[in-house]
Amino acid sequence: MRDTVNLAQQGVPVIGLIHQPFEKLARMQAKQLGMPDAPLFMYSQDLPSKDSADLVLKKAEDIAEQAVSVLLGQQGDAK
DSSP: OHHHHHHHHTTOOOOEEEEGGGHHHHHHHHHHTTOTTOOEEEEOOOOGGGSOHHHHHHHHHHHHHHHHHHHHHHHHHHO
8 A cells, every 4th residue: 555655646657456355454544644545446355266277367367457447547647
């Protein structure tokens, strides 16, 4: 969270990748760091051991694609 807030305050397009179970903690820490609206991206915390390697890879690719979309959307904000 500290890195996410520091970079965001410098105008760098950034998001914090947070497992959903840690959302409340991440938001609380962002608020304590002076940026309650820090850009956070929540994703579900699955148990990969129950999924095939191909499915785990697909989920990771989907999350990465969504994260890139969020970051690209911030580029206009940073200028």
